[in-house]
Amino acid sequence: MTETGASVTGEPDASGRGPYAKGVARRRQIIESAIAEFAERGVDGTSLRTLGEAIGVSHATLRHYFASRDELLVEVYRAHEERDPADSPSDRGAVEVMTASADINRAIPGLVRLYATLTTDALQEDHPASREFIRERFRAVREDLARRIRDGQASGRIASDIDATDAAALVIAASDGLQVQWLLDPDEVDVRRALTLLERLLPGSAG
Amino acid sequence: MTETGASVTGEPDASGRGPYAKGVARRRQIIESAIAEFAERGVDGTSLRTLGEAIGVSHATLRHYFASRDELLVEVYRAHEERDPADSPSDRGAVEVMTASADINRAIPGLVRLYATLTTDALQEDHPASREFIRERFRAVREDLARRIRDGQASGRIASDIDATDAAALVIAASDGLQVQWLLDPDEVDVRRALTLLERLLPGSAG
Structure with a gap:
């Protein structure tokens, strides 16, 4: 590695x-x-x-x-993200992308903790470098996932009246939040199963 | 107050x-x-x-x-949670409960930051008090929401083949993660709208 x-x-x-x-x-x-x-x-x-x-x-x-x-x-x-990019061909669905990324993270809990630290630092005063990086990262990932969701809407897999940006924020939040719960309680929380549930739900009334 | x-x-x-x-x-x-x-x-x-x-x-x-x-x-x-409990009658749905709680938090971003700090501390070594508190809190909230989801399944509002504990973890994760994104980018992320989307999705194929 x-x-x-x-x-x-x-x-x-x-x-x-x-x-x-x-x-x-x-x-x-x-x-x-x-x-x-x-x-x-x-x-x-x-x-x-x-x-x-x-x-x-x-x-x-x-x-x-x-x-x-x-x-x-x-x-x-x-550097970690560049080295171990989640394998995400552009036709892969939004939840699938986050699930693949969470699968990688599960093997390296220290990096999930680092991500949590960066994110929490970003929320506080006096951490401009962390804030800038995390805010831009969220923006970029929301944009990428929203594009995938719009593609899903165009092909009829996802209900067309779902706001793609709201859905993108929701998918990222679910993935981030589940990883935190899993780190604290690995026997009680199954990130992959919960994200699979979200993938089942996301089509909305379409599908 | x-x-x-x-x-x-x-x-x-x-x-x-x-x-x-x-x-x-x-x-x-x-x-x-x-x-x-x-x-x-x-x-x-x-x-x-x-x-x-x-x-x-x-x-x-x-x-x-x-x-x-x-x-x-x-x-x-x-003390903050005891003083400002999210108004959550027992027949209220899981997502509704988290939405009400997020509404309260939006007025006091400092407390959302405190929660993020506690949670990140809980993930690290050497913070046993934070770890114990946050892990127990997640367990209690998952249990409460899972009960509400099972109630929804019993009354036919939520698809019966959804795992209530997975769904509870997902709803908490969504709420926590959305609040983080909102704190960093209040003009781009709307917690209430994204949680309303989750509420629409959660019934699954029932409803």
Whole structure:
């Protein structure tokens, strides 16, 4: 999963050319190590300093690459999403896309916790980087799902009088909220089954 | 709304009898002040010390009444829920109950932020008080909503082959997740409209 390796104390990727490429490789290594760390241990109370200790990078080095703890958390989550994109061909339904994504997340609860931390930080004052990232992410996912729902309406699979944006927000909310309940109570909450129920319900009166 | 008053620097409620009653009244005053503080300013980075400064109570006094920051946050949220219970007669539908609760929350975004903080804390290590409270709260709400859904099935309003517990988890998730999206993007996300859509969908093939 981590082609660049878990150790970030060695030299930058040998394929890097010149100082800029080295910096990019080094930054990438730090992010990969942070992903591994968060996946295993979660993100609670993580400051740049404690994270640096955990992954064996000096605080000064971390500060060189990331302006703040929030920026590092955002970059880690972004890298995770880019590396493990939910497999979502454009003709796949909205709920199906979120179910596939939730399936991936279930194997890496630390990343679900990181996402919850980013989202909660985004709601508070004084976390502009998290707020910007999470708000834009929600907007982009709502837009993508709304398009899929409109496609479903065009093909007659979903009732035409359902507001696609409301439905998109609802599907994201269901997926996010179910993952939180599942993390707290894995024997009581089945994310996939509950999302499958939503998929059955979503057609509305069509279908 | 706060009968005990916002100031906690004065004497305990005169109706208290003896030191125990005084202690209870004082604890209650602190909680009420904290609710007011959170409703206005949110909970970000709140330690017992900074909260004490904000509401004019010494750190020693707070430590006397609350073992930890988490215990105070839990008690504040519990008091908020007891004071402003969503009006939920037992024959009200599951989605309706969550919609009523979300309507109340919309007026006090600071408390929605507090709830998000408690929930995210609950997912991390080292927050046993938050974890216990939030897990039990989810269990209780799922049980209550599942009962309402089974009632709906008994009366033919909801398809009988829907799993009531899955549906209950789904309704809670939708409500929680929509409130998060709304806090981040109030012009783009309409909690009430999206929950009304869920209410329309939930009957499944019955209705």
